[in-house]
Amino acid sequence: MIKTAVAGANALTRRWVASIDPDGSVAVSGAGVWPLLAYLAPAAGGDGRDELTSAVGLSADEAAAGAAALVELLQSTPGLRAAIGAWVHPELKLRPQWSDSLPPGAVGVLGEQAVLDAWVREQTDGLLDRMPLTIDPETLLVLASALVARTRWIEPFADGMLRPEAGPWSGRRLAGLHRTTADRDLLAVYETPAGPVTVLTVEGADGIDVDLVIGLPDAPAAAVLAAGVDAPSAVPSRRGSQFAEADTAPGVTVGTGYDHDDTPRLLASLPRFTVTSSHDLLAHADVFGLRTVSDLSSQRLPGVSDFPLGVGAAAQDLTASFTADGFEAAVVTAFDMRAGGAPSGRPLQVRLLLDRPFGFVARHRSSGLVLVAGWVAQGEAWLGRAGLSA
Incomplete structure (x- = not known):
């Protein structure tokens, strides 16, 4: 039942x-x-x-x-x-x-x-x-x-600043969240009628995950969010570990890491938000x-x-x-x-940058029940380090 x-x-x-x-x-x-x-x-x-x-x-x-x-x-x-x-x-x-x-x-x-x-x-x-x-x-x-x-991230983010260089948030200083992890397959890309949609799964400690979803700049929010809801039952066209250098996807760029870092990584940045x-x-x-x-x-x-x-x-x-x-x-x-595919040499670094409107889907991991789904049209403003610690 x-x-x-x-x-x-x-x-x-x-x-x-x-x-x-x-x-x-x-x-x-x-x-x-x-x-x-x-x-x-x-x-x-x-x-x-x-x-x-x-x-x-x-x-x-x-x-x-x-x-x-x-x-x-x-x-x-x-x-x-x-x-x-x-x-x-x-x-x-x-x-x-x-x-x-x-x-x-x-x-x-x-x-x-x-x-x-x-x-x-x-x-x-x-x-x-x-x-x-x-x-x-x-x-x-x-x-x-x-x-x-309520859940706490298994791997928390670091507070910082996010300053988009293009798009509707260009020039704004946002309260940014940044994280680097070795598991690149937390990121996946799905092909949809509205174009490719990128999904990053953020794992919580209480069996609750939040998927961050972003499509092409002109993709309707409803279509991007629907793809996020459907993601567990769909087959991704690529996972993070399958990206090659210079590959792209919505919100994603791929390059090589620093010479002293021999571990492929997934970097994620987004604004802190309350909806x-x-x-x-x-x-x-x-x-x-x-x-x-x-x-x-x-x-x-x-x-x-x-x-x-x-x-x-x-x-x-x-x-x-x-x-x-x-x-x-x-x-x-x-x-x-x-009443009434990876190149030779340095490791690939896959980066997801959510610096324009994006969606989120929170779900109970074992049952797949979607708890909340939403669209972030504006991130929180950067208040400086004093504001973060308040």
Whole structure:
């Protein structure tokens, strides 16, 4: 079941990133949305049920079990934390079959906004401070998920400065991260319909990896990010150790090392970054199978309650940071339910320089579950060594 659930969540992330057209930095988490959709799918009726099961990738009979399996994976994995919460209006009676499908202790009484915001702060260790939805007198049920991912790099980066010489970041002084490693095969190039895409895997100590992805300068961000999501199931055209002198790829140059250094190496430089995003999921309702259940003209969720319900709002807030020491991300998603070849001589040095917009994909290593995927349109500014130590 967990393999099917992971495949469904990753497919949702893949569809979501393919639909983005970022004007700036952006990040999404299909893993944060998918369990909520899976809990709703068996409770929906008619076309809404069909749309939700299609979005989830599981039958209605399997969806709730898939959600439970995914949440259990997230809760039992070092470096990850997850929670499901549901708050119900005192006068709304839930069907026991649906409420019992939620994790034990997940259901509470809907009251003040401050209670929901406090839950967000508790579940994300303060990385996020409020529920992405604001309740009002018409809110009858709130269903939410929280996800936190933290890892420290097995091989950390060094802080420094990065000053791009060309492209949209040309002339800027950015807070740079630099690392040299002997494992050149952490870098791979994939051929895609949008051209070659370079992927660098940064390994975390808690079974969480972050793939940094960059395409050609004119490649759409959505296509580059989609390639990053797909990378584990694709075959690379080249790995870092297969580069020859003067070979190139997006972000990559190849040359020879210093005379005294006889070890081939992979050098990587990128800006430190923090990406924060807020998403109205109903703006892309078809991606999430929410088109019909968000129509409040009739009963859309008969499996939740005898009282007619529909999804009045759906939103996600997210923050993700990549630093010299590691990666940290927090996601809260909520639904508001309402009525209605090498040359001779010196060794080759393969260098990846991310000095223009690029993407990132954080995933659970053993299951392949994509936790967060995003696009970095701007790196952090260099504040000098005083700023780094602050």
